[in-house]
Amino acid sequence: MITRLDVQHIAELADIGIASEELDEFTHQFNEILDYFDLLDQVPEQECQRIPECNIWREDEIIPALSQEEITRNAPGTEGGFIRAPRVM
Amino acid sequence: MGFPDPYNAFITQCEPEKKGEGRLSGYTIAIKDNISTRGIPTTCGSRILEGYIPPYNAFAVDRVLAEGAIIVGKTNMDEFGMGNTTENSAYGPTLNPVDTSRVPGGSSGGSGAAVAAGMVRLALGTDTGGSIRCPAAFCGIVGLKPTYGRVSRYGLIAYANSLEQIGPMARSVEDVALLLNVISAYDSRDSTAVPKPYDHAPDPNIQGVRIGLPEEFFGEGVDHRVAATVYRAVERLEEQGAETVPCSMPSMQYALSAYYTTCMSEASSNLGRYDGVRYGLADDFRKHWHQAFQEVRQKGFGKEVRRRVMLGTFALSSGYYGKYYLKAQTARENVRADFARLFTMVDLIAGPTMPTVAFRLGEKSDPLSSYLADILTVPANLAGVPAISVPCENVHGLPTGLQLIGRYYDEERVIDAAYAYEQTTKKGG
Amino acid sequence: MGVIIGLEIHTQLSTASKLFCGCSTDYRNDGPNTHVCPVCMGLPGSLPRINRKAVEYALKVAKALHCEVCEEAEFARKNYFYPDLPKGFQITMYDRPLGVNGYIEIEGDDEEKQIRITRVHLEEDPGRLVHMGGGDRPRYSLVDYNRSGIPLLEIVTEPDLRSPQEARRLLNILRATLEYLRVFDGDREGSLRVDANISMEGYSRVEIKNISSYKGVEKALTFEITRQKSLIRRNQTIDRETRHFMEARGITTSSRSKEMEQDYRYFPEPDLRPLRVRDWVEYIPLPELPSARKDRFMIQYGISLNHARTLTGDLRLADLYEKVARVDPVLTATWIADTLLGELYYRDIGIGDVPISQFIELLELLKKGSITGKGGVDVLRILLDEVAGKKPVEYPSAIVERLNLGKTAGNEFLHLAKEVIANNPTAIEDYRKGKKGALNFLVGQLMKKTKGRADPRELGAILEALIAGKETEV
Numbered sequence: 001m002i003t004r005l006d007v008q009h010i011a012e013l014a015d016i017g018i019a020s021e022e023l024d025e026f027t028h029q030f031n032e033i034l035d036y037f038d039l040l041d042q043v044p045e046q047e048c049q050r051i052p053e054c055n056i057w058r059e060d061e062i063i064p065a066l067s068q069e070e071i072t073r074n075a076p077g078t079e080g081g082f083i084r085a086p087r088v089m
Numbered sequence: 090m091g092f093p094d095p096y097n098a099f100i101t102q103c104e105p106e107k108k109g110e111g112r113l114s115g116y117t118i119a120i121k122d123n124i125s126t127r128g129i130p131t132t133c134g135s136r137i138l139e140g141y142i143p144p145y146n147a148f149a150v151d152r153v154l155a156e157g158a159i160i161v162g163k164t165n166m167d168e169f170g171m172g173n174t175t176e177n178s179a180y181g182p183t184l185n186p187v188d189t190s191r192v193p194g195g196s197s198g199g200s201g202a203a204v205a206a207g208m209v210r211l212a213l214g215t216d217t218g219g220s221i222r223c224p225a226a227f228c229g230i231v232g233l234k235p236t237y238g239r240v241s242r243y244g245l246i247a248y249a250n251s252l253e254q255i256g257p258m259a260r261s262v263e264d265v266a267l268l269l270n271v272i273s274a275y276d277s278r279d280s281t282a283v284p285k286p287y288d289h290a291p292d293p294n295i296q297g298v299r300i301g302l303p304e305e306f307f308g309e310g311v312d313h314r315v316a317a318t319v320y321r322a323v324e325r326l327e328e329q330g331a332e333t334v335p336c337s338m339p340s341m342q343y344a345l346s347a348y349y350t351t352c353m354s355e356a357s358s359n360l361g362r363y364d365g366v367r368y369g370l371a372d373d374f375r376k377h378w379h380q381a382f383q384e385v386r387q388k389g390f391g392k393e394v395r396r397r398v399m400l401g402t403f404a405l406s407s408g409y410y411g412k413y414y415l416k417a418q419t420a421r422e423n424v425r426a427d428f429a430r431l432f433t434m435v436d437l438i439a440g441p442t443m444p445t446v447a448f449r450l451g452e453k454s455d456p457l458s459s460y461l462a463d464i465l466t467v468p469a470n471l472a473g474v475p476a477i478s479v480p481c482e483n484v485h486g487l488p489t490g491l492q493l494i495g496r497y498y499d500e501e502r503v504i505d506a507a508y509a510y511e512q513t514t515k516k517g518g
Numbered sequence: 519m520g521v522i523i524g525l526e527i528h529t530q531l532s533t534a535s536k537l538f539c540g541c542s543t544d545y546r547n548d549g550p551n552t553h554v555c556p557v558c559m560g561l562p563g564s565l566p567r568i569n570r571k572a573v574e575y576a577l578k579v580a581k582a583l584h585c586e587v588c589e590e591a592e593f594a595r596k597n598y599f600y601p602d603l604p605k606g607f608q609i610t611m612y613d614r615p616l617g618v619n620g621y622i623e624i625e626g627d628d629e630e631k632q633i634r635i636t637r638v639h640l641e642e643d644p645g646r647l648v649h650m651g652g653g654d655r656p657r658y659s660l661v662d663y664n665r666s667g668i669p670l671l672e673i674v675t676e677p678d679l680r681s682p683q684e685a686r687r688l689l690n691i692l693r694a695t696l697e698y699l700r701v702f703d704g705d706r707e708g709s710l711r712v713d714a715n716i717s718m719e720g721y722s723r724v725e726i727k728n729i730s731s732y733k734g735v736e737k738a739l740t741f742e743i744t745r746q747k748s749l750i751r752r753n754q755t756i757d758r759e760t761r762h763f764m765e766a767r768g769i770t771t772s773s774r775s776k777e778m779e780q781d782y783r784y785f786p787e788p789d790l791r792p793l794r795v796r797d798w799v800e801y802i803p804l805p806e807l808p809s810a811r812k813d814r815f816m817i818q819y820g821i822s823l824n825h826a827r828t829l830t831g832d833l834r835l836a837d838l839y840e841k842v843a844r845v846d847p848v849l850t851a852t853w854i855a856d857t858l859l860g861e862l863y864y865r866d867i868g869i870g871d872v873p874i875s876q877f878i879e880l881l882e883l884l885k886k887g888s889i890t891g892k893g894g895v896d897v898l899r900i901l902l903d904e905v906a907g908k909k910p911v912e913y914p915s916a917i918v919e920r921l922n923l924g925k926t927a928g929n930e931f932l933h934l935a936k937e938v939i940a941n942n943p944t945a946i947e948d949y950r951k952g953k954k955g956a957l958n959f960l961v962g963q964l965m966k967k968t969k970g971r972a973d974p975r976e977l978g979a980i981l982e983a984l985i986a987g988k989e990t991e992v
């Protein structure tokens with residue numbers, strides 16, 4: 001059973017805002033869905049097949065970067081070629 | 090400005106371009122809006138990507154342009170591919186051209202509707218758990234999910250990386266095969282891509298092809314009228330020389346749980362990059378990072394996306410990883426093993442694409458009941474095998490789809506069988 | 519009280535391109551966000567591609583550290599959200615690293631000892647954040663993604679270190695090893711970063727993050743030991759926590775964040791395939807490593823253990839030594855280890871900037887005895903001042919001539935010696951009574967008069983001879 005408090009904790013862990021009026025709805029839906037997921041408890045053990053593909057890589061070669069203008073064009077805030085972000089301290 | 094779009098199939102319409110030379114010269118094509126297009130907004134049906142203009146093309150887009158196709162626009166979709174109705178879009182729902190009170194299916198509903206309505210000849214969709222085949226079935230067109238690794242995912246905005254593929258949608262099997270041919274060239278930028286370009290013209294000769302009919306595809310939860318229609322379609326294939334074999338896929342019982350656990354887990358990680366810093370909906374820069382990040386995600390993502398991101402976070406969190414994520418991977422192994430076993434006995438597996446006809450708009454308001462409708466499409470994604478949906482008879486005027494699933498990289502046989510069936514329907518039978 | 523220390527070392531690998539994209543890793547002289555592409559910017563739809571060279575470099579290190587290479591290594595996602603982390607996760611290795619169970623030999627506090635290596639794995643570096651608005655409460659941040667995607671090697675040791683000095687020595691030998699393997703460029707900003715775990719035997723473990731220099735490691739650990747010991751003395755508890763090292767103030771502070779309960783939700787990176795590279799290892803040639811080179815130096819050049827250790831502790835220093843050793847291996851070792859290093863450090867000059875042919879000529883002058891040790895130091899200082907001032911570097915012979923530093927044979931100072939003897943009868947008396955110090959005093963007086971151009975030992979001999987009345991012999 002998932003409680004409203006659990007849902008709040010999951011939202012915090014997922015770093016997603018959740019409005020208090022959404023809590024009941026989410027709690028109800030999470031319980032329904034997670035109950036359904038309990039079917040996974042019945043999954044029989046199965047030897048994991050080795051993925052045949054491995055060692056997929058590239059050589060150490062320089063490919064020209066995008067220009068500073070191109071790379072920062074989509075950013076909501078820029079300053080002297082840097083991209084702006086909220087403060088972290 | 091632009092062209093009329095009565096079904097809200099498009100999020101962005103493109104300036105008409107001159108047609109180029111190539112195998113798709115002059116063909117109009119619609120691109121699902123989670124496939125990156127240089128200089129053309131790409132939103133994934135989400136507010137969070139508002140204003141984002143990719144500086145590069147997805148590999149599949151470069152391929153269709155190189156073959157002379159004309160991009161008409163970017164099509165509507167369930168936000169980040171999360172849904173099977175195209176109602177979960179920040180740009181409003183797309184309507185089913187066959188019946189505008191119904192959904193076109195999803196998540197590639199815009200592509201499905203645009204093709205079905207004749208607005209374009211071809212469309213690119215993406216299929217994570219049925220997102221090409223579902224709208225193909227609901228709108229009455231052909232849609233193919235290629236083998237995982239057949240088409241480069243470079244430029245496809247990730248929802249669930251280990252499950253999804255870009256694939257062709259069109260009104261005929263021939264067009265689907267042609268578009269697959271164009272987009273399946275090898276691209277080393279996708280480390281999960283395999284150099285096996287598709288090169289085969291559809292051949293309706295299916296003499297001696299063995300087709301398995303798993304009981305689970307026709308059982309509980311499947312509308313009996315849909316099941317009956319698909320049985321009749323299979324009979325047509327038998328008339329063409331195919332043999333049918335009754336069989337069973339026990340892993341189907343937990344396939345849906347495995348699918349949703351996996352896609353939610355991967356999505357919770359994939360969607361962490363939408364933080365309002367480098368692109369998309371802007372953060373409130375006056376706030377602290379943590380708060381601004383939570384708010385931008387609350388504002389920018391719709392409810393279904395937030396639900397899946399939260400559940401995926403939960404499924405990966407310490408203490409639950411073993412119960413959910415790891416168990417889902419074991420379940421996937423069981424699905425693969427089931428297919429492997431069946432494909433020693435049969436060449437193809439057939440069943441309905443969707444258990445019902447297209448839902449009414451607003452009918453699937455409860456998330457779990459909407460998830461349950463994916464039961465017949467997710468097995469192919471979990472295993473990575475190719476699957477096509479080809480239209481069969483209507484049920485009460487609404488399209489249904491025959492789903493054909495094949496062995497890894499055996500799109501040839503999948504396409505040939507679909508083509509053989511399509512030919513029988515064209516003879517007016 | 520026993521001290522228990524383990525280190526987590528992050529070091530940049532010196533590949534030409536980044537770990538998962540083709541952007542150049544050398545952005546030292548370029549503006550922000552000039553070495554960035556859709557992949558290292560985390561643009562939607564971009565996909566990573568493994569740089570083969572980075573894997574090879576990591577394997578080289580794993581081999582040099584005597585690790586077992588895992589049969590299958592796999593990249594995983596470490597999920598956390600920060601503006602310098604463009605994808606919302608870092609691609610790293612989690613339960614399937616490249617190498618495990620290795621060791622490295624260090625000179626311990628008591629004897630040579632092995633420090634066990636838990637694991638070696640590859641991961642990508644995040645971008646760089648600048649805090650704007652100053653003071654304790656910045657208003658916003660600026661991000662530069664040039665560093666995003668630079669290949670990092672993480673090396674984790676077991677808690678086998680017993681003192682900050684051992685920790686520093688481990689870092690020194692590790693750095694030398696990485697340089698010898700040619701997988702590391704110590705000149706790059708942020709090329710080596712360390713997190714340290716430290717506990718007093720029987721007490722909680724504290725993690726110190728954010729240490730970005732060798733000296734910082736020793737300082738941070740020393741501070742932490744003092745802090746923890748004083749808590750224990752006062753019967754206060756040591757919290758199990760993460761602390762940050764403030765380089766400028768030399769202290770650690772509690773980060774008091776929620777980092778303690780951080781849940782990274784690791785899972786295998788679905789965009790990449792596993793690595794099966796164990797078979798490569800036997801084909802990867804290892805160069806001569808520091809300890810082998812140290813042993814060779816002692817045998818081949820006949821130099822002391824201490825000199826050999828100092829000279830081989832830095833690849834460029836060892837190379838420099840071998841370039842100039844032919845003049846006279848022992849003399850050269852002494853000059854490099856005991857004089858040159860200090861003079862370079864004082865002027866902040868790199869080993870690579872030592873003017874080789876001038877240095878060789880200086881050693882030749884010293885060997886021939888054309889200048890004294892003191893004169894040699896003077897010449898070296900002038901040379902290095904010219905290097906530091908970016909001036910043309912003179913040849914030692916020219917400097918010697920210009921400043922008249924040439925060693926004058928002792929007998930040319932005979933008359934000066936006679937003067938000294940005449941002027942210091944008391945000292946002569948003392949000397950004759952057997953006071954050794956008296957001779958030293960007289961030599962000192964004579965050195966003053968010769969302005970350091972003569973060899974003190976030679977002057978001593980002249981004085982002794984004069985006092986003994988054997989003037990003719992000198």
Ligand SMILES: [Zn+2]
Pocket residue numbers: 536539540541553554555556557558559667
């Ligand atoms: Zn890059």
